[in-house]
Amino acid sequence: MTQRPGEAQLPHLFRQGRIGKFTTRNLIKYGACCVSNYNGRDGTITPRELARMRVIANTGCGMITNQGAYPDPRGEGKAYFRQVAIFDDRFLPEFETIARYIHDGGAIAIQQILHAGRYGGIDLGYCVQPSVVPQTLPHFRPPREMTKDDIRQCVREHAEAAKRSIKAGFDGTEVTSFMGYLLANFNSKFTNQRTDEYGGSIQDRGRFMRELIDGMKQATPDNPLIIRLNGAELMDNWGGNDEDECFELMQQAVDCGVDMISVTVGWQEAPESSIGRDIPPGYWNYLAARAKKSFPNTLIAFGNRLPEAAMANDCIAKGEFDFWEVCRPLLADPEMVHKVAEGRQDEIRRCIGSLNCLSRLFRDLPYTCTMNPALGHEVEPEYAITPATVTKKVMVIGAGPAGMECAITAAKRGHTVTVFEKSDRLGGSLLGYAAHDLARPDDLMSVIRHYEVMARKLGVELKFNTEANAKFMRSMLHQFDACVVAAGARVDLATYDRLEGRERLVDAIDVSKGKVQPGKRVVVIGAGKVGLVVAESLRKNGAEVTIVEEDKRIAGDVMPSFKWRHSAWVEELEIRTLTLTRVTRVTADGVHVANSKGETFVAADTVIAAGPRKSNQELFRDFEWMIDELHGCGDAIMPRGLDAAIQEGYRLGVRI
């Protein structure tokens, strides 16, 4: 096969690999990626899942791991609401289909066996563990201790599940301890406090793992076995294993003859981050490098917070690991590997680490992706980008994420699209967030860069410094067939109309966009995401900041996986936060506030209004009788955020 231009640029990543008797076309392993929650409550695989896996099978990876299936009929290993099961032959037909898809796509197929242990038993009201150690996250179930008979049965069920996977056509299997599942529970001294031969010393804590490996290898002697093990649990402060112990356990796995170790980081309940976008890419690479150095004759796969192919190529070149294990970036853009191989990296939709996927899983919902609105809807033709039956001239008002997503989607379908933007650049409110984001602004900026590239490549015309209003529309009469209002939202300053000193308020959006320079002593009214992002950024840059919030909680409109981050940042930055407090008066010297303790004064040279936002909906009325089709999307419909903006922009783009 002819080498494509990107493959020549990243020769290490795109060279052939080998695991057991199988050859892989490159060194990219699609990670099992938690679970999708697209399946039946009884563990059966649905058409929705099959459609997604057909897309995944064609990602261009050399090795593809199918999501973790629980191996026991009781459901003790089941962690997720709609997780697939593999404890019986009745599940085989759909697994056979998935294995066939993967082979047809040119990859070798691995089936992951996932017994969630401490995080399992979602339908049962209890979970099983090596010892009774209570939960630290309320999401999970009360624990029961496994007997020795339970352990032996569990090993048998894993072996049978492995055998069944191979029978379905998979080339190998994987067992996972990631992120605190049963295997990790036995390995860790935090959750394993047994006094029999399965607990105590690290050798005895590792006994369950060794028996599991032996059982699975005996069941499938001709097929590779991969094990996912923590390089760091991030639970050591809680009494868990330190990194040295994690590597001792890896040594035990190597001694048992596993074919590959996939090095992972963290438990779900670890008090610190491991995969969020506040962790810089490459941060955990040292763990993979240590594993490769310690176990040079065992394949090492790694991918935690390693989102870019070029970085992975460099790591492989340096001998830090053998396979790049990648998951979430391929959810965000299933074409990523092909784009890299073809030298079209600039077209990649990057995973921005919003953790929308995982936030939804923990609400027992199917996972979706902020950046890929089609994810999970592959089975629905309505979500596919298909050529438009009637090509139209489409005008989009607003170059934020909603407008741009709609514009590029419509352009892909053959429409002629022009975007009108009142400012001098693309990005809308996202620019302001990106400028002040404490986690990793470059992730958010990558969204804007993606739209810039795609607009150029698809011929979307961008007209900046153009304010859309009735007069403007009259000048455009009959030039367009459809208009999409994606004009975003603004802080609703009318909320403060009765506040004395209202004229002294500064709009948080203006601050975020750099239109207003606040002073050094700032009060922010409103602790939603706009207020928090501005407050955190100003504080980090040296201002003294007080947040005033009428509700009893902050971050009310922030998605679940980022709530605790804002909470932590507010604390770490020592931002004074007055909840259940309202502003009664704004003066030249600050604000008067009232709460249950009475009235007090907070000195400030700038008072920023970041209260409720209001959609910019006026254009709907203005344009109603001026254009054939009038649509809206994103915050212009209702103020929400990036996820809703992209999803709605896409859904409108595929329909218009």
Add this chain to the structure above:
Amino acid sequence: MDVAIAALEDLAAWQRVIDGYQPLFEPLAMGAAVGLVPRFFVDANGTRRSAAMPSTPTLPMLEWRKRDGRMLAQPGMYRGLDGPGVDLLFLAGDGALQAVLAREEHPLGAMKRQLRAARIQFFVFRTKRELRDLGYEDFIEALGLPFLGACR
């Protein structure tokens, strides 16, 4: 250890902390209770043992219990994880409780910081639904604990 226990036994100081947050505890059902104990102790044989063991010799425990319409600090006894008699349990490492008490404004913020730094450990003895029914959602979120659990 003695210092930690002394910090636990300063009921008046803890009541001041609690009183600063009574609105957070308003949704709690009567009898809802939170426990605080030192995380490590040394047993009679001189062995340092984790408080995360199923059973331990009796230790003093500080309880925050909803009674007579408000959250009250009161003394309790801790015998281990098998039956602590509280809904949530905080196991405080060396100096963690003192750090909370030392903070005059927003002491729960100090507690949140100790949790984030894993100097205070946290266990739940109720299911998510039970905790919601008991009214704990605001309190848990105020401490920056992910109510739902999440890969991070």
